[in-house]
Amino acid sequence: MSVTLQSTRFGEVEIPDEAVIDFPLGLIGLGGSRYTLLARSDDAAFVWLHSLDDPALALPLTNPWRFFDSYEVEIADDEAERLGIESDDDTAVYVTVRAAESLEDFSANLRAPILVNNGLGHQVINQAPDAPVRAPLFSTVNEEERAA
Amino acid sequence: MLIITRRPGEKIMLGDDTVIEVIEVSGSSVRIGIDAPRSLPVYREEIWRSVKEENAAAAQADPQVLPNDLPVSK
Numbered sequence: 001m002s003v004t005l006q007s008t009r010f011g012e013v014e015i016p017d018e019a020v021i022d023f024p025l026g027l028i029g030l031g032g033s034r035y036t037l038l039a040r041s042d043d044a045a046f047v048w049l050h051s052l053d054d055p056a057l058a059l060p061l062t063n064p065w066r067f068f069d070s071y072e073v074e075i076a077d078d079e080a081e082r083l084g085i086e087s088d089d090d091t092a093v094y095v096t097v098r099a100a101e102s103l104e105d106f107s108a109n110l111r112a113p114i115l116v117n118n119g120l121g122h123q124v125i126n127q128a129p130d131a132p133v134r135a136p137l138f139s140t141v142n143e144e145e146r147a148a
Numbered sequence: 149m150l151i152i153t154r155r156p157g158e159k160i161m162l163g164d165d166t167v168i169e170v171i172e173v174s175g176s177s178v179r180i181g182i183d184a185p186r187s188l189p190v191y192r193e194e195i196w197r198s199v200k201e202e203n204a205a206a207a208q209a210d211p212q213v214l215p216n217d218l219p220v221s222k
Contacts, residue, residue: 009211025189030207046214059206060214082186096202099209109206112199123203125195126166134199 008056059092074128091117106137
């Protein structure tokens with residue numbers, strides 16, 4: 001079984017049932033309850049979290065550790081329990097990406113990561129210190145380039 | 149806006165399941181306890197607002213501006 005997504009960005013995409021992610025609380029301020037992840041390839045730097053209810057609603061996400069080596073997500077135990085997250089091992093962590101015309105202006109929201117576990121998704125507030133809402137995505141790369 | 153005066157230890161009910169309790173008042177700070185059902189997320193307003201804005205900004209992204217091959221540090 002599958003769901004047909006009519007995306008304003010990507011046209012018609014067939015989504016297998018097992019790729020549907022239920023966000024019982026939606027995304028903060030955006031709502032929506034069913035999403036899926038779209039990627040150009042397995043190792044794509046960006047994946048799209050695409051709503052299955054709104055053909056125009058999609059957000060680019062990335063794996064935070066691809067850009068922020070020391071990134072940490074801290075969630076209170078009772079919050080993790082509320083969300084039904086038992087172990088970090090089988091929970092995928094993504095952060096939303098604010099895209100821009102130039103790479104220097106790209107940023108990621110480290111404060112509100114998206115956790116996906118067992119077909120369920122939640123956007124949570126990260127309690128870890130040093131988790132800005134708008135962390136420049138390419139500053140580390142730039143520093144390395146300057147150092148090289 | 150409904151405005152209610154409460155003392156420390158007193159509570160407010162939002163419906164049958166959500167309890168807001170004034171724990172302590174100290175100078176210009178108020179400690180508040182909230183007991184809400186699982187389906188009702190609780191946020192500090194300024195964090196909720198900034199995340200909402202960031203989500204809305206992220207949702208504006210055009211696939212054309214996302215580079216396919218990126219300089220990745222690892």
